[in-house]
Amino acid sequence: MNLYEIMFILNPDIGEDEREKLTSRLKSTISKNKGEIIRFDDMGIKSLTYKIKKKSRGQYFLIYLDGPGSMIAEIERFLRIDENVIRFVIVKLDKHVTRQDLEPKVEPQPEPTPQASPSTEQGEVGA
Amino acid sequence: MQDRPPRQQSGSKQKPYYKRKTCRFCEEKTLPIDYKAPHILKDFITERGKILPRRITGTCSYHQKKLAAEIKRARIMALIPFTVHD
Numbered sequence: 001m002n003l004y005e006i007m008f009i010l011n012p013d014i015g016e017d018e019r020e021k022l023t024s025r026l027k028s029t030i031s032k033n034k035g036e037i038i039r040f041d042d043m044g045i046k047s048l049t050y051k052i053k054k055k056s057r058g059q060y061f062l063i064y065l066d067g068p069g070s071m072i073a074e075i076e077r078f079l080r081i082d083e084n085v086i087r088f089v090i091v092k093l094d095k096h097v098t099r100q101d102l103e104p105k106v107e108p109q110p111e112p113t114p115q116a117s118p119s120t121e122q123g124e125v126g127a
Numbered sequence: 128m129q130d131r132p133p134r135q136q137s138g139s140k141q142k143p144y145y146k147r148k149t150c151r152f153c154e155e156k157t158l159p160i161d162y163k164a165p166h167i168l169k170d171f172i173t174e175r176g177k178i179l180p181r182r183i184t185g186t187c188s189y190h191q192k193k194l195a196a197e198i199k200r201a202r203i204m205a206l207i208p209f210t211v212h213d
Contacts, residue, residue: 007163007204009204009205048205049205049206049207049208050205050208050209052205058205060204062163087203087204087205089162089200089203089204091200
């Protein structure tokens with residue numbers, strides 16, 4: 001089992017329910033292939049530094065997950081097929097990164113110091 | 128970042144004085160090299176979006192390699208530009 005990070009950009013013009021449908025289908029693809037989502041972040045709509053598919057804005061998502069390598073091929077296939085996915089990148093995380101580093105930080109208690117996001121290295125899977 | 132040696136008087140045989148550049152990632156261990164942090168990567172590209180060479184930024188070879196990979200990843204995700212044209 002490995003830790004992976006997936007970032008993808010969605011078409012910002014699609015409706016909320018369509019986006020919801022897409023993310024739930026992605027989640028089920030992950031769980032069907034024995035993957036486990038550690039964190040699922042919606043980073044909101046950001047402007048792209050260059051136009052992609054005639055769009056200058058995109059909705060960014062960031063997922064951290066744990067799972068076997070065979071799961072990645074399925075996720076990649078899914079992301080490639082869906083037209084509303086503008087771009088995606090899948091990164092296998094370094095061996096020294098642990099699950100605890102990736103889990104969402106708990107907001108209520110005042111944490112001593114917010115940790116810097118773990119640096120991500122190693123091979124890139126897909127583009 | 129681009130430290131130019133101070134001008135020498137003509138005819139002087141003294142070597143120009145360079146301020147020694149150091150790798151920012153070795154100095155500051157917590158500074159992440161991450162495609163998700165484009166504000167850091169921006170210090171290592173030109174205004175036109177090209178990756179700055181090590182001799183300009185002083186980055187060590189170990190970190191420069193990682194930096195180049197993350198810059199390329201950030202370009203794919205449209206976080207930093209491939210090129211900037213007028």
